[in-house]
Amino acid sequence: MSAPQKSDRKALGRLSLPERNFVADALRTETVGGMLLLVAAIAAVVWANVPALSHSYETVLDVHLGPGALGLNLSLEHWAADGLLAIFFFVAGIELKRELVAGDLRDPKAAALPVVAAVCGMAAPALVYTLVNVVGDGSMDGWAVPTATDIAFALAVLAVIGTSLPGALRAFLLTLAVVDDLLAILIIAVFFTDDLNFAALGGAVLGLAVFWLLLRKNVRGWYVYVPLALVIWGLMYNSGIHATIAGVAMGLMLRCSRRDGEELSPGEHIEHLVRPLSAGFAVPLFALFSAGVVVSGGALGDVFRQPETLGVLLGLVVGKAVGIFGGTWLTARFTRASLSDELAWPDVFAVASLAGIGFTVSLLIGELAFSGDPLLTDEVKAAVLIGSLIAAVFSGVLLKIRNAKYRALWEAEERDEDLDGVPDIYEVGDPAYHLRMAAIHERKAAEHRRLAEVAGGEGGEGERPA
Structure with a gap:
């Protein structure tokens, strides 16, 4: 007796209605945040490069605030990187938890595609950076810089170029970014941890245990959790582990399954x-304090000559696109999943190229990797900006080529002729939907007949002799 054949699955097929609604809401906020992020990045570059303003930029970055007795007398630049980004990673932790319990990552078969794509999309840039620096005899410290994708910036690019990606590709990009954020968090925790202060680390772990216990007991009130979260963050910062880890840990503890x-x-x-606070305030302010690199002809030339900066640039532009596309193709090839009939492989490559925009987390890792060399830190930041810009332009051109097809798919997904708030494409098999549509068509036909009779009556009266 022959073995049963595995049934084909559609990779990047239509989302379920609940997942479609969640993705649409999340991406709407991220798109607005991405536009603010874009404005903040441009403002930072202008501020740092206008001669009359550049000195004030450095002065503002070096302003110190916070209680020194608690080890928290930090510059504004550090408050942005260690404090504001903790909010960003808190939201990333919730996103990851939701994906694990209610989203695509809950089903191992569905999760394989974005997970493998994300892993390959981080491994390939790291490999590109390593090869460039082996050949160029550069520093290996920055291997992790080009591994991260900035979903908000990517969506801002989509908003600027006016591309209406179908829901499946947008969801793929979002899920890819969630897994990407998780791997970036692990990289930061494992490879960028200073000497540990075990007393502070123990206090942070104890605080997280109290946080978890309060959640299990259904204790409510922001006035309980916000002060506790600040204490946990402060202890985590003093422990030597990057403080953003506290944010993702608390996010993962929240219950994301509905009762x-x-x-x-x-x-x-x-x-x-919290997402609007993260996307609309925390991340743009971090960009304002981190993206202000001095851009001159010599500095731009150095980006293409130094192995560290060239490795970052090629990692984002080439490594991300090849890694994500290759991971997606291999998953489809070896799991017998076929690409959705509405999409083509060039669509996947265009989205993979879009993922080469590695702004927020790449800037953060760049600061951590080269913290002992301020000049190289700025040059690596410049490489991140240039690489992200090239990836944005390249992917924008690819997406524009297929924009008419995307718009048709998007309009089909959004069409709601019976005005019940549910796209018609999700109701095709529902008898009640067909009854509603029949009633709507009958009303329209009756209205057309009435208008025709009125027009005919008026025409008849006009033909009577005086």
């Missing part, structure tokens, strides 16, 4: 409240 009678789980509710 009977709940429209939103606590995690989804908190994410809905």
